[in-house]
Amino acid sequence: MVFYSKKYDVIVVGAGHAGCEAALASARMGCCVLLMAIDLDKIAAMPCSPSIGGMAKGQLVKEIDALGGEMAKITDKTAIQYRILNTRKGPAVHSSRTQNDKIRYHIAMKSVLERQPNLDIKQAMVEQLVIEDGKIAGVEDHTGFGYQAQTVILATGTFLSGLVHIGFKSIRAGRAGEFASYGLPAHLKDLGFQLGRMKTGTPPRLKRSSIDFSKFERQDSDQEPVPFSFFTEKITLPQMPSYLGHTNKTSQKIVRDNLERSALYGGMITGVSARYCPSFEDKVVKFSHRENHRVILQPEGLDTDEIYASGLGNSLPPEIQIQFVRSVKGLEEAEIMRPAYAIEYDYVNPIQLKPTLETKRISGLFMAGQINGTSGYEEAGAQGMWAGINAAGKVQERPRFILERYQAYMGVMTDDLVTRGTREPYRMFTSRAEYRLMLREDNADIRLMEKGHELGLIDDDTLKDMKERKKQIDSEITRIKGTVIKPQKAVNDYLESHGAKPLSHAVPLDQLLKRAEMDYHVVETLAPGPDSVHKKIIRQVETEIKYEGYIQRQLREIEKFKNLERMKIPENFDFNTVHGLSNELREKLSEIRPASLGQASRIDGITPSAISVLMIGIKGLGD
Missing domain, CATH: 3.50.50.60 (FAD/NAD(P)-binding domain)
Incomplete structure (x- = not known):
């Protein structure tokens, strides 16, 4: 070579x-x-x-x-x-x-x-x-x-x-x-x-001009789109809608009557399908009680006429695909530009x-x-x-x-x-x-x-900005927790106008924010800070305070998780030497070779008693 x-x-x-x-x-x-x-x-x-x-x-x-x-x-x-x-x-x-x-x-x-x-x-x-x-x-x-x-x-x-x-x-x-x-x-x-x-598989692509979109429910972009990246400052491309519709009894019948011609149900495919993204053949067979299923039409781009027909994935012959697609309300004249297919x-x-x-x-x-x-x-x-x-x-x-x-x-x-x-x-x-x-x-x-x-994948300035943002979050949470709101008329009028109970005694501001009816607006109204707070900061402050009890509970659970993860299993550990493990568990442990007791505990079939005997076996190495 x-x-x-x-x-x-x-x-x-x-x-x-x-x-x-x-x-x-x-x-x-x-x-x-x-x-x-x-x-x-x-x-x-x-x-x-x-x-x-x-x-x-x-x-x-x-x-x-x-x-x-x-x-x-x-x-x-x-x-x-x-x-x-x-x-x-x-x-x-x-x-x-x-x-x-x-x-x-x-x-x-x-x-x-x-x-x-x-x-x-x-x-x-x-x-x-x-x-x-x-x-x-x-x-x-x-x-x-x-x-x-x-x-x-x-x-x-x-x-x-x-x-x-x-x-x-x-x-x-x-x-x-x-x-x-x-x-x-x-x-x-x-x-x-x-x-x-x-x-897996993919649905057909349809020609935009052959679709009657008036028979679908329009779904627009969020009014104030939030960028995906922490680094994006501005969204530049125009926003386009998608469209929601449904199949019907005729759609189900066409597919059900032609199941034997489907690659999936005709015996051509041996691979395991995705349970959570089923083909339409699977929907008809496994959810036979349903009379309709969702169809979402999504544009594939600004400069193409192709429409992605989510929900219509199948592995039927082209002539059946045409009948099936055109059975959907609004797609009676639809032209298939690319047929659906399955791939293994x-x-x-x-x-x-x-x-x-x-x-x-x-x-x-x-x-x-x-x-x-x-x-x-x-x-x-x-x-x-x-x-x-x-x-x-x-x-x-x-x-x-x-x-x-x-x-x-x-x-x-x-x-x-x-x-x-x-x-x-x-x-x-x-x-x-x-x-x-x-x-x-x-x-x-x-x-x-x-x-x-x-x-080396994040630069110094970005890290500095993140730490400053974290500092602002912690500072605002501390300020809110340290602010006491007294039962004054203006306060109670505000609370009642938002469907909340009025105060009978003074309470920390964070207790008001934890109420289901309240959001950060209660902070801005009753006790605004000296400086304006960015939306990103507000969102995290509100979450940290509202869900404080749940967060503390998860932190305690994480500590328990860490204790098991800290107990490392030597790379060359012989699981066959551990007394009290079944042959099946020894075989699984030897194949997967978990790095810690924590990982071992998540292997299918591993019981708490098996973890206990494994812990004894590992500790025995140090004796």
Whole structure:
């Protein structure tokens, strides 16, 4: 094999959302990086929904941003609709979501990558890994040409043995119209990795001018859009609406009568489907009691006529897709520009990874994104950044980068993957996070920017601004708690006008703010500070005071969590020597090799009694 003359610290294979964040993180930390993609015109592509964020996913994007990543910044440059979800619920589940111009997103991210120092970009299909003495040494492309590196990150998306299905027609493709990789997954199997099969899909794209939007409910952007990135000062693109409609009994009947012609129900697909993003065939079968399902029409950009028809995903033949789409009110004359399809692909069971996302089998080989069994741009971007930081850290002999479950949604996701694995496409939810009140969108900068600064991904001025903001929050909370409000007529008139009980005795101002009927306006009215307070400060002050009791409870729970995490398990510990463990648990522990008692406690099937005997076994090493 002939090798390229230049040697790299990090090679990233795949330039989707995981690959982009991985390459940028490694390069910005000072490593010499090569980013390789099958098609450079598809860098940071949005092959499914033209959107970023959503429930729990918005938190991941904010965390990427707080650490110094790029996704939130590109989102703000290309967003054509902003919405904050769950605003009627508590702040723990508030999540940002945007609709984006998908072409602008690709161009903006590609431009950032091309201008990034220390980063080369090349178009090639990687077929094999180069391994020497159990360590990664580089990659070999489809022409037999090689590239050397100390670490490699596989961020291959749906391209490993990718197979697109439309009815009974199956096409080898990583996405519709794009080459799939068959050499690399075969090579991974030869190396001893356990590969599984997953399935996802995408709905049809419709021609805007063929849709009767008057029969849909218009959904506009929030009146005062809040940028995704902590660094964005102004939203520049015009905002566009999406449209909400529903399928009907005719829609259900068309699909139900043609299930045997669907790739999914006709026996063509073996991969496991995403439970939380079902195809329409799945909806008809698994939710047969429902008479209709939501359809959301989303523009794919400012300069295209294509409309993304969320909710109409299927794997039916084209002629059935036309009938099905046109059964929806408002889509009677709809023209399908791109048909819906299902795609199945190989993934690597993530229990074969360390918490750094480095593989246990081959030193220096990392994996990120859908190759680890996840779904979603946001989950991929977060893993890419995690792997990129750790790959650079390995080269530079830095401590490993790990965020615990109480520190970030990233930490929850990574711990879930490497501890429990996954047999279906993994999606982030707020319910997966035990300490979600501590992991809000609005405090991601306070939680993580200092860590980003330590890595060299956040500059000094940004860190200084964050610390000043934190100081202002603490100062305002202290001021409010130290202010006493007396039962004067003006005070009681104000309270009654807002549906609150009047005062009969003096109370601290924070007690008024904790009332359900009150917001920060009560502070501004009854005891304004000497200086005006920024909206970002107000939001966090209000949350910290209103939810103080819940926050204190979670802090106590976090201390218990830390106690188990502090009890480390030696890397070469022999679980077979622990008396009182079943053979099944010994096998699970030996396979996953948890780094701490805390991680061991989260393995499926591990009981409190098993943790107790394991604790005794570990302590026995020191006797």
